[in-house]
Amino acid sequence: MYKNALIVLMLFSVLFFSSCQKSEGTSENASPPTLTVGMMSAVDAAPFYVALEKGYFKDAGIDVELMLFTNGQNRQ
Helix, strand or coil, rough: CCHHHHHHHHHHHHHHHHCCCCCCCCCCCCCCCCEEEECCHHHHHHHHHHHHHCCHHHHHCCCCEEECCCCCCCCC
16 A cells, blocks of 8 residues: 555656756747836935946846836826
Protein backbone atom coordinates (compact mmCIF):
# COMPACT_ATOMS: atom_id res chain seq x y z
CA MET A 1 0.00 0.00 0.00
CA TYR A 2 2.78 2.41 0.97
CA LYS A 3 4.72 1.56 -2.18
CA ASN A 4 1.70 2.26 -4.41
CA ALA A 5 1.05 5.60 -2.72
CA LEU A 6 4.69 6.56 -3.18
CA ILE A 7 4.56 5.71 -6.89
CA VAL A 8 1.39 7.76 -7.37
CA LEU A 9 2.93 10.70 -5.50
CA MET A 10 6.06 10.54 -7.63
CA LEU A 11 3.97 10.39 -10.81
CA PHE A 12 1.99 13.48 -9.81
CA SER A 13 5.21 15.27 -8.88
CA VAL A 14 6.72 14.56 -12.29
CA LEU A 15 3.56 15.73 -14.05
CA PHE A 16 3.40 18.89 -11.94
CA PHE A 17 7.02 19.91 -12.44
CA SER A 18 6.97 19.13 -16.15
CA SER A 19 4.02 21.50 -16.59
CA CYS A 20 6.00 24.33 -14.96
CA GLN A 21 8.46 24.66 -17.83
CA LYS A 22 9.22 27.96 -19.48
CA SER A 23 7.68 28.14 -22.93
CA GLU A 24 10.04 28.41 -25.85
CA GLY A 25 7.93 30.96 -27.73
CA THR A 26 9.65 33.62 -29.79
CA SER A 27 9.24 37.10 -28.40
CA GLU A 28 11.80 38.84 -30.61
CA ASN A 29 9.12 40.96 -32.30
CA ALA A 30 7.15 41.70 -29.14
CA SER A 31 7.20 45.28 -27.94
CA PRO A 32 8.43 45.95 -24.40
CA PRO A 33 5.74 46.42 -21.76
CA THR A 34 4.85 50.04 -21.03
CA LEU A 35 4.80 51.16 -17.42
CA THR A 36 3.24 54.53 -16.56
CA VAL A 37 4.62 55.94 -13.32
CA GLY A 38 2.82 58.82 -11.65
CA MET A 39 4.69 60.89 -9.10
CA MET A 40 4.88 64.32 -7.61
CA SER A 41 7.92 66.42 -8.35
CA ALA A 42 9.93 66.02 -5.14
CA VAL A 43 13.36 64.97 -3.93
CA ASP A 44 12.25 61.40 -3.25
CA ALA A 45 11.71 60.94 -7.02
CA ALA A 46 15.46 61.35 -7.70
CA PRO A 47 16.20 57.59 -7.94
CA PHE A 48 13.57 57.26 -10.64
CA TYR A 49 15.09 60.11 -12.66
CA VAL A 50 18.59 58.63 -12.30
CA ALA A 51 17.39 55.22 -13.50
CA LEU A 52 15.58 56.84 -16.42
CA GLU A 53 18.63 58.95 -17.33
CA LYS A 54 21.07 56.02 -17.19
CA GLY A 55 18.78 53.74 -19.20
CA TYR A 56 18.24 51.08 -16.53
CA PHE A 57 14.62 50.61 -17.56
CA LYS A 58 15.52 50.09 -21.23
CA ASP A 59 18.20 47.58 -20.19
CA ALA A 60 15.51 45.66 -18.31
CA GLY A 61 13.24 45.76 -21.37
CA ILE A 62 10.64 48.11 -19.89
CA ASP A 63 9.28 51.22 -21.59
CA VAL A 64 8.63 53.74 -18.79
CA GLU A 65 6.39 56.77 -19.15
CA LEU A 66 6.44 59.52 -16.51
CA MET A 67 3.28 61.33 -15.40
CA LEU A 68 3.89 64.28 -13.08
CA PHE A 69 1.29 65.52 -10.60
CA THR A 70 1.32 68.91 -8.92
CA ASN A 71 -1.01 67.98 -6.06
CA GLY A 72 -2.96 65.06 -4.67
CA GLN A 73 -6.24 65.96 -6.38
CA ASN A 74 -4.70 65.70 -9.86
CA ARG A 75 -3.87 62.02 -9.37
CA GLN A 76 -7.31 60.82 -10.38
